[in-house]
Amino acid sequence: xxxxxxxxxxxxxxxxxxxxxxxxxxxxxxxxxxxxxxxxxxxxxxxxxxxxxxxxxxxxxxxxxxxxxxxxxxxxxxxxxxxxxxxxxxxxxxxxxxxxxxxxxxxxxxxxxxxxxxxxxxxxxxxxxxxxxxxxxxxxxxxxxx
Amino acid sequence: xxxxxxxxxxxxxxxxxxxxxxxxxxxxxxxxxxxxxxxxxxxxxxxxxxxxxxxxxxxxxxxxxxxxxxxxxxxxxxxxxxxxxxxxxxxxxxxxxxxxxxxxxxxxxxxxxxxxxxxxxxxxxxxxxxxxxxxxxxxxxxxxxx
Amino acid sequence: xxxxxxxxxxxxxxxxxxxxxxxxxxxxxxxxxxxxxxxxxxxxxxxxxxxxxxxxxxxxxxxxxxxxxxxxxxxxxxxxxxxxxxxxxxxxxxxxxxxxxxxxxxxxxxxxxxxxxxxxxxxxxxxxxxxxxxxxxxxxxxxxxx
Numbered sequence: 001x002x003x004x005x006x007x008x009x010x011x012x013x014x015x016x017x018x019x020x021x022x023x024x025x026x027x028x029x030x031x032x033x034x035x036x037x038x039x040x041x042x043x044x045x046x047x048x049x050x051x052x053x054x055x056x057x058x059x060x061x062x063x064x065x066x067x068x069x070x071x072x073x074x075x076x077x078x079x080x081x082x083x084x085x086x087x088x089x090x091x092x093x094x095x096x097x098x099x100x101x102x103x104x105x106x107x108x109x110x111x112x113x114x115x116x117x118x119x120x121x122x123x124x125x126x127x128x129x130x131x132x133x134x135x136x137x138x139x140x141x142x143x144x145x146x
Numbered sequence: 147x148x149x150x151x152x153x154x155x156x157x158x159x160x161x162x163x164x165x166x167x168x169x170x171x172x173x174x175x176x177x178x179x180x181x182x183x184x185x186x187x188x189x190x191x192x193x194x195x196x197x198x199x200x201x202x203x204x205x206x207x208x209x210x211x212x213x214x215x216x217x218x219x220x221x222x223x224x225x226x227x228x229x230x231x232x233x234x235x236x237x238x239x240x241x242x243x244x245x246x247x248x249x250x251x252x253x254x255x256x257x258x259x260x261x262x263x264x265x266x267x268x269x270x271x272x273x274x275x276x277x278x279x280x281x282x283x284x285x286x287x288x289x290x291x292x
Numbered sequence: 293x294x295x296x297x298x299x300x301x302x303x304x305x306x307x308x309x310x311x312x313x314x315x316x317x318x319x320x321x322x323x324x325x326x327x328x329x330x331x332x333x334x335x336x337x338x339x340x341x342x343x344x345x346x347x348x349x350x351x352x353x354x355x356x357x358x359x360x361x362x363x364x365x366x367x368x369x370x371x372x373x374x375x376x377x378x379x380x381x382x383x384x385x386x387x388x389x390x391x392x393x394x395x396x397x398x399x400x401x402x403x404x405x406x407x408x409x410x411x412x413x414x415x416x417x418x419x420x421x422x423x424x425x426x427x428x429x430x431x432x433x434x435x436x437x438x
Contacts, residue, residue, distance in 0.1 A: 126349055130350050136435070
């Protein structure tokens, strides 16, 4: 057998091994979840509790919250739940646990909300819906609408 | 060619064949859907009708219903649709067709609902949102929010 | 080395190369999104704006809107947003950009709506929920509920 063929076979074997191990790694890999908020304060209040429960049960989960439309209200300075409980401390605590908050720039524009009103944890993305789709299609996130 | 190399090539071929067949199997495999209920009685009534239609059109579909928050109300003994139609018989019929109903234990705790109030078809999971994410990320379910 | 083994190794290599290139193609491929509408006129109005923003930001996105239950109301002739803005021109414009609109036949039947009331852009599918699941499980769409 020529050396080139030996090399070819070895490469093929290595790649197959890699594929097999890769598949195994996939099964064990971190769960990534996009929480999509578009409804308003009540949905956001539910989401805060959901995400706390999520991370308590599975601390290793990667969570990104994407808000568009009324789903960004809870990320404005001074926003409160219907019960009066403020959102800012909850957002800060979740951010400290690794949760990311992304806000649709289109919404800020169409609702005439200046960026300065956003909590410091909120990061702008050009489009909330594009971000929700991208996270799923390109980064392996699964979808959850609280 | 040495025997070890023959074996290597045969193994490579077998694995590739397996991959090719596996890809084919994937395309043909059973559709699995998680119905996520979190809103209350009206959403649950819609979901019952949706799932009946789903299974009538595609009887081979694997369906798991996960309820958290107000999405568990329809699984409590005596729960009725706004129209007065009780949920228990509908749940029983769908369960007989293989639909599974999973309830968030966090919700029972935070709403002070004893497990004994649940319909017998409802099975507890520690966290509804973790279950919704897990089914998608680890078991190949797709998401649907009725 | 026998010819058959050479061929085997070459085939293995070709398939592996194909797999590697296939994986690359996957990362670059078009994002496909199913917008699931089931709530009514207000959700549909939000969806129209969402989809316009989506396509403005990512014109190459493949979008299918699936409506079932009250999610088909905006596709009936004469339907208007709460603000009075009609839906027909919006649907026509989005369809011209490649957006497809699919309507649940079960809903038409159960709501006693004749097919003739639908806008010309609306295409019937036997079951809206089956379509939402199928697009995800079989055609690589990601899910978004406006």
